[in-house]
Amino acid sequence: MKRILITGSSRGIGLEFVKQFLEKGSFVIASSRNPHKYEELKKLKNKFQENLNIIELDVSNEESRDKAFESISNQLDKLDLLINNAGVRFGGEKYSDALGKLHKEDFCKIFLVNSVAPLMMVEKFLPLLEKAEKPIVINISSSSGSITRRTRKGGGFSYSSSKAALNMITKALSVELSDSGIIVVSLHPGWVKTTMELTKNAPLKPSESIEGMIKVIESLKTEDTGKFIDWQGNEFPW
Numbered sequence: 001m002k003r004i005l006i007t008g009s010s011r012g013i014g015l016e017f018v019k020q021f022l023e024k025g026s027f028v029i030a031s032s033r034n035p036h037k038y039e040e041l042k043k044l045k046n047k048f049q050e051n052l053n054i055i056e057l058d059v060s061n062e063e064s065r066d067k068a069f070e071s072i073s074n075q076l077d078k079l080d081l082l083i084n085n086a087g088v089r090f091g092g093e094k095y096s097d098a099l100g101k102l103h104k105e106d107f108c109k110i111f112l113v114n115s116v117a118p119l120m121m122v123e124k125f126l127p128l129l130e131k132a133e134k135p136i137v138i139n140i141s142s143s144s145g146s147i148t149r150r151t152r153k154g155g156g157f158s159y160s161s162s163k164a165a166l167n168m169i170t171k172a173l174s175v176e177l178s179d180s181g182i183i184v185v186s187l188h189p190g191w192v193k194t195t196m197e198l199t200k201n202a203p204l205k206p207s208e209s210i211e212g213m214i215k216v217i218e219s220l221k222t223e224d225t226g227k228f229i230d231w232q233g234n235e236f237p238w
């Protein structure tokens with residue numbers, strides 16, 4: 001993988017993607033809402049000066065997406081991989097997505113970040129993706145977005161439906177972009193211990209999940225476009 005843009009790179013899964021791709025020699029654009037706030041990103045910049053560009057990007061904000069595009073297209077003529085990783089579990093009101101506690105504004109905010117923003121990112125960065133030899137868009141989804149697997153109680157209306165919507169966006173984009181050669185895939189990272197709420201008891205370390213997901217990304221073929229796959233390469237039920 002050569003030129004890679006990762007959203008939500010300040011911590012958790014996004015940060016680990018940045019680390020592992022840098023270690024593999026890729027050129028990585030790590031984006032964060034507050035890049036100056038995060039020590040880990042600064043340390044990576046010291047270590048991988050040439051191959052790491054850190055930019056400010058709030059994926060839910062159009063002006064911020066426009067600025068990011070301008071800055072990246074001044075530096076690169078093509079983009080090989082866009083990882084739509086930025087995501088939120090809850091809105092401003094924590095644990096507000098169970099019946100009896102639903103909060104309309106939180107619900108909309110979660111959809112904006114988890115579903116709408118990834119689509120807007122693809123729309124914005126299409127001119128750079130289209131110039132790559134084997135362009136790939138990865139939407140970081142979740143098992144929570146699987147309608148088939150929805151058999152347990154437990155609320156999570158906003159998060160799970162935002163990831164189901166993201167899955168439809170993956171599928172719709174794969175059809176829409178089928179002539180362009182852009183591969184679009186939804187990836188489930190497994191249950192990974194990060195700074196995200198409700199991951200304290202997760203069995204996977206970010207390093208394990210990302211190692212698996214990078215193997216999957218590197219092995220993707222044109223015919224895989226429109227699939228929902230997990231971190232171990234297994235197809236996941238919609």
Ligand SMILES: NC(=O)c1ccc[n+]([C@@H]2O[C@H](COP(=O)([O-])OP(=O)(O)OC[C@H]3O[C@@H](n4cnc5c(N)ncnc54)[C@H](OP(=O)(O)O)[C@@H]3O)[C@@H](O)[C@H]2O)c1
Pocket residue numbers: 007008009010011012013014032033034057058059060084085086087088113140141142143188189190191192193194195196197199202
């Ligand atoms: N951890 C799991 O078990 C798990 C399982 C399934 C799916 N996922 C998905 O994996 C992705 C990463 O999750 P994580 O576990 O690494 O969560 P995390 O530790 O909470 O990190 C979330 C990242 O998203 C960024 N972000 C949130 N809103 C943003 C916005 N508007 N613009 C730009 N960046 C924004 C955060 O940036 P700030 O630092 O600026 O807040 C942070 O870097 C998410 O899409 C999540 O839904 C995670």
